[in-house]
Amino acid sequence: MFQNPLAIHSLVRALQKRSRPIASPPAGNGRTHRFGRQSFQHPPKPPTKSEAFISSIVWFRNNLRLSDNPPLREAAERGPLLPVFIGEPSRGASPEGARHWWRARSLRCLDHSLSRLGAPLLFLRGDPAILLPDLATRLKIDKILAMEAIDPDGRRTQSRLQSALSGKPVEFHLFPADYLVPPAGLPAERRSPWKVFTPFWQRAQSHLPPPLPLPAPDRLDGIPFPRSETPEDWGWEPEKPDWAAEMRSFWDPGEEGARRRLNAFLEKRLKNYAVKRDFLDEDTSSLLSPHLANGEISIRSVWWSLRESTAPEEDRAKFLSELGWREFSAHLMWHHPDLATQPLQKGRPEIAWREDPSSLLAWQKGRTGIPLVDAGMRQLRRLGFLPNRVRMVTASFLVKNLLIDWRKGREWFSDNLVDHDPANNAASWQWISGYGADAAPWFRIFNPVLQGEKFDPEGRYVKTYLPELARIPPRYLHCPWTAPSSLLDNAGIGKDSPYRNPIVDLGLSRKRALQAWTSGNTPDVTPS
Structure with missing residues (x-):
């Protein structure tokens, strides 16, 4: 069952009013449901007179941007699309109050940008493994596109979604997570994941440069529909107490804010970064980390901008090595899903922590x-x-x-x-x-x-x-x-x-x- 019946009802009514020729599904022996390294074949479904007016769902996760967004780019090339963001339950994970505040504002920017191009963002709340298959079935959509998650909760959701789509004529395509090198990747000669940064980063840099960033679409073929809810309805903006008052004046969430932050860093702070980055009496941080964490700018966009910078090589190399720790951490979490709760060093027992x-x-x-x-x-x-x-x-x-x-x-x-x-x-x-x-x-x-x-x-x-x-x-x-x-x-x-x-x-x-x-x-x- 949908956990957002008003949103879905409004969308279906908007779709029924739309006049568009019926499109047949692509020819082939069957649709391929791609998940990670596995492929699942589904038998082809013949078109009917009620065949989809929307060809793709773009499930936005940690990629809240238009530029260098592979799922959005492919969906735009396929035809009519439906952008979706789902506010997921915490499932017992640590709360993320500050990040939810950021996301609410970033999503507002993303929705505005998508709406300008013709495809407003549909906000749903609940379990993606329930919502997305039902949405695709009701609207006769044959492809769901998304970016891969590397955290254990996200990977479990992907797995459950894959299971829920089994037997349905819907292809689920996951694009690689937003890193310079795949977190799961290991060279053929290596039998275990790295646990030391330096050799990991030396190997990772051998895979550079990354592909050039993809441009943002010029237009999108979407469906206007009445709003039923937004993240403002989810309690992501604090009220009493309003602990985000200073955050609002300091930060600039969203894709445009990410680009401004990157340009300011490259122009004003990157020079002497290698020497000054630890000093607290100067403003030396790049302040890019929340934009990267929320996918408002891609890591390869940052990499190419850094390469084009005129700052000294030692400063560029030092900042790139800091980005390398982000890559290393993703590599660790992919190979050690219990990273948040269990120590990696198994050979030495943990001390008896104090309860204080x-x-x-x-x-x-x-x-x-x-x-x-x-x-x-x-x-x-x-x-x-x-x-x-x-x-x-x-x-x-x-x-x-x-x-x-x-x-x-x-x-x-x-x-x-x-x-x-x-x-x-x-x-x-x-x-x-x-x-x-x-x-x-x-x-x-x-x-x-x-x-x-x-x-x-x-x-x-x-x-x-x-x-x-x-x-x-x-x-x-x-x-x-x-x-x-x-x-x-x-x-x-x-x-x-x-x-x-x-x-x-x-x-x-x-x-x-x-x-x-x-x-x-x-x-x-x-x-x-």
Whole structure:
């Protein structure tokens, strides 16, 4: 049964009003249902007088764009098409509140662009494995086109959809996921997936350059229909509390916003990227990650634009290697579907993680008393984003200094990052915990004081997100608990402030972490 009966009823009525010659299905011995590397043959169905006026469904997933969109391009070449986006249930996965906010705005842009070309976007909510076969059957559509997913939930949905279409005269064509190299790919001489970045990336670069990006269609043959619902009806825009207020003024979701962001980075920030990318007192991030995570720009469009840039080669190569980690993470998740929950390093048992709800909450809210950690966590809540250096510092603090399970951090990031990518997020948390592929050594523990003094020496980043520390001089800004009491009094730091007494002593907690990773024991540490 359809979970959006009004939407389907409106669409069927619009289709019935349409006057168009009946098209016969393509000749051949049978339709091929392509899924991954497998093909499933269905017997041909003779045309009837009620044969389809729409030839293809384009199922939009993580490809919310017109340019370089293979499913849309092929559907446009076939004839009349129906673009569809389905708001799927979470199925127990981590919430993605910030990313849903982004998607609601991106989908609004996509619908506007598609409507201008003649094919508005149909919004449905529910299970694609139920909705799409029913939609294709009712409208006599013979082909569903989509981009492949690499996360386990997406792959399971693809598999169930393939099963639901078995025996139906509908071809399901999945185009490769949006990566420079196929995540599933392995060279003939290799029997297992890579677990170290450098050899993976060396091999991946041997497959470059990628194909040139496809142009956007000039027009689309679609069907206007009355609106029944949009993502605004799905609760993806926060109201009370409205935690997205600053995000609206900072971000520019959508395909045009992605192109503007890329051009600004290439023109203003790429030069000296190799040297400055970790510094927090300058705006050095590309800020492309949410646009890539939501498919508003393709990775090969970024690659070709980067190649055409006049920036120094070392800066282009460094940025490309950062994109390489996105490729590596997808490779890991494809071959290890439990990446988000199970450590990759099976040879060493996990430590006994601490259950400490109050410390976890202090970390989430940015109230640990460690300035760089708190500034990062408050930026995350305000903008849905963190620079890479701060992601590592905040994650290391949770896992190493607080000894809290890395999965809890992964879940919090998944709910708060506008650029949440299941593979990137899981692989990164595994890396910082010491249990993942190419993992940081378990004994590497980021010192947030030293990191702050090195990458935010004047404290501009910290003071942006911690205004209560505005009157603390740079000498003490990253370790205010070491400042004279009179200085803290004059700066307005109250007696009960965590900046006088952080939730954990960095030195003692480092020793505790080393002991835990050595012996598995987790002794208590009394805050200083």
